[in-house]
Amino acid sequence: MAIIERPSTELEVSITPSVVVPSTTLGNLRRPVQSTGWKSWLFTVDHKKIGIMYGVFAMIFFIIGGVEALLMRLQLAAPDGKALSADLYNQMFTMHGTTMVFLFAMPMAAAFANYFLPLQIGARDVAFPRMNALGLWFLVVGGLVLNAAWFLGGAADGGWFMYAPNSGPVFSPSNGVDFWTLGLQIAGLGSLIGSINLIVTVLNMRAPGMTMMKLPVFTWMILVVQFLLVFSLPVITVALVLLMFQRSFGATFFDVAQGADPLLWQHLFWIFGHPEVYVLILPAFGIISEVLPTFSRKPLFGYPFVVFSGAAIGFVGFGVWAHHMFAAGLGPVSVAVFSIATMAIAIPTGVKIFNWTLTMWGGKIWFTTAMKFAIGLVVLFTIGGLSGVTHSVAPSDTQQTDTYYIVAHFHYVLFGGMVFGLFSGFYYWWPKMFGKMLNERLGSWNFWLMFIGMNMTFGPMHILGLQGQPRRMYVWTEARAGEGFFNFGFWNLISSIGSFVLALSVLLFLINVVQTARKGKQAPLDPWDARTLEWITTSPPKEHNFDRIPTVHHLDEFFHRKYVEDEATHTMKAIATGEEIVRNEEANAESHIHLPSASYWPLVLAIGVGVLGLGVLYGVPIMVLGAAIVLLSSFGWVMEPSVAEDSDYDPPAGGTSKELASHG
């Protein structure tokens, strides 16, 4: 067993830690203060490690969701596909949507938010570090419960929207939907906890001088997203609880024979579901609002407009849900109102596109891989945005809704928008997170294959939809395929080929990651000539993030420490390198840095909630067991001080200079 010594909290003065020999009875309950090894990850409360774990889990689910998509494209490559049965196909598209939204997109955004939000505001961690870990573990447990259904009688098969009454016990007799409601409730708890945590962090823990209008745009967008989550997740939770009670305990909330109106579910789902769309896209908007200025060497054009348009999108996003229901029979008044509201939301979105373009305008554009992905987002999101405007015209939408045109639209927005934004973030922040540069050459291949694959896969779906191919059909038939060469057959085949090009591009990214980890070149401290606070520290950042909490005077503080404006020419003159600035911070390091200690309880509590959930399906004894774990871990959590006792550490090995501040 490795000797774990209590790290010193003072950098300049060497102190002798108090020597306490832990009593043997407490031995098993000592806190997991290791700084290396698997325990340092499982029990960590460090926002950076938690961020990385969010990223790893999200990536695993991205691959799972991607394989589900590939199987669907295999099925649809030719008429009357035989690759999947109707039942399996329905499970596939349900789980593809659910996985990509809840287990890839949201966690990946959470990964970036966790890692970079505290760094961007000059904080040492989030406001509630153990809650942060709990959020992660809820997500993981939720994801496992969701996917456990594959092995326990079949996954959910009602579509990610799970419309009632098709989700009821009669129409979906397998346990798939039960796992689905439980998994999403647990994962949702995680998101809710995470969002409150991040809101408190942004509002309370900004570095001195960082006013709200000096907040980096990424942090701003994450803040807006957290508010969206706080207000929308309770709605879906209510819907999920109703569905769970209907399926498991005989309630009749969506049972038409008992007088229920199935549209209740649709309203509940989309009041959550539409803000959720912005939950998915705004973090990507935030990422490229960092990347575009950095590689254009200019501040973001119209910072306040971008910030307020983001907030406006978030706000109006709560008032457009019924545009998912234009064909549901709401009556002309509701349809007209939601139609207009939907058009209104196009305006702040358009403002963002203009601002990004004008950020590049007059700049000095450096086409790195991160920049290519960011520009890819702007281009592809514009296409998706424009097809979105065509839906806002409700009568027109009644022709396109539930066809492949919609599938094309939201993949341009979510794949072209969100995924490209996340990949831009990978390439941009990889050197910061791991101290090594991702290979730019492989990155370029990654980008171009993804760009081509994306357009090949989803571009033809516009045409398929307008030619009248509905979604969610496990087969398509030649009888409805149309005449000539460019019929369903041609476009479906192109789309299927494209999906494999996409898969190849993701594979290249993974190869890049592995190669970088094994023999990537060491990243300079400031490889991109960046602009924001997260770069005023080492790469990867030390556990306490900053040796000295920076004082902020500008938006783009880091950039303004490196450059001053030449009064005469209005061009920028370099006065210091990033390296010099970081070294200067290190030289003026603060003493007495307090960091919270690792804890078992978040993981144990999350597992307890998972067991409790399974009890809904497998009986009261399991439920009692789960509840007992939850109670025990809550109690343990409450009694646990935020900083580990000295007795949790091994006695000092004597006289050596110790590794500082790396307990996890």
Added chain:
Amino acid sequence: MSRHAMSARNAHRVRALAITKLVGASIFLAGCAKDAPQDVFQPKGENAADINNLQYMVFGIAGVVGVIMTVLFVVTMTKFRDKGQPIPEQSHGKPALEITLTIIPALILSVVGVFTFRGVFDLAETKDTELVINVTGQQWWWEYDYPVQGDWGIDKPIITSGQLVMPAGTKVLIRETSRDVIHSYWIPALNGKRDAVPGRIHTLRLHADNPGIYAGQCTEFCGLSHGNMRMEAVALSKEDFATWVTNQQAAYKEPEKDSLAEQGEAVFLNQCVRCHQVNGLKKADGTAAIAAPDENVYAGAAPNLSKFMSRNTFAGATWDLLKKDCRGNVWDAKSEEFGAKYLEGVSADCLNEVDLRRWLRNAPAMKPMYADPTKLEPTDGKYRGMPYLALSESDIDKLVAYLLTLK
């Protein structure tokens, strides 16, 4: 590699991107020009035409904006790539320009909004309806029920399935509901889609300018065989529609004595009548044979087969009753000849026996349905869809012969 070399190479890529987009746009246009039966840009009636005008407007605007944005992107990326220029002035934006760029899209969208508003209310208008048809969705087929309407010669209710038959040039109002889950009725050539929701009645106007057959598909995910739930709207001239109505109300024609069909009637009485009604059919003892689908099917109904061979399709309009060339004869007929051809129905020569026999042999193998007798616990022993009936080949021969008499 230096940044400049990288940027220069990327300038080419930017141009390549522009060319790709142009090529893409032309393929897109070429792609839309072809004749798919559910193409949303080929309206064949008033309502769809109204929608199409809105589609042209908003697709046109989106297209123009798209072109402008593409030009802007390409110019920006070529013009401002890193050519070694100094780091630019750190300007934070121009509020006047920002406000202008906010107001312009707002203005464009308010124009679109006005037309949309009008379109929504126009399409919801139901006062001038000339004919009403009740449409009911069920896993996984549509039932059409024509309530008594003396003006159209409908003096007793007509119940059919698969194909909605309606007069051309007439304002038809369908009143939709569902017996189980949510379905959605969509004949793109005639109107947009409208969900059929259990417990609610939604209306949708259909109007066809000319006689013809118009394809559709259920567009709300409705469970296992959602992909196999289609429909067709058949528009007939008013005279042909009157003929159709008369025929649908005509008395039951008993099969000829000592024919194979007569034996088929016995099989039908023994097996099929449990769920499928044939109006006028009598049991051996002379009493009326009344189907009781509510005892066997979860949703409580099964297609009424009274004039089965007057339709062209079966099993949720998913398989054709007509052989391929006979089908082409009807589908591709000129509008003035269409009615006569459709009213011929299905003759023995034209019958698509292969699929019909396959269906009778083992329906759930052809179309996935919840019809496994061992797994009916959630539905109290009732089926969702047609079960496997273990009919012998000779029974199937007899049934086919009998079904051919149902015209």
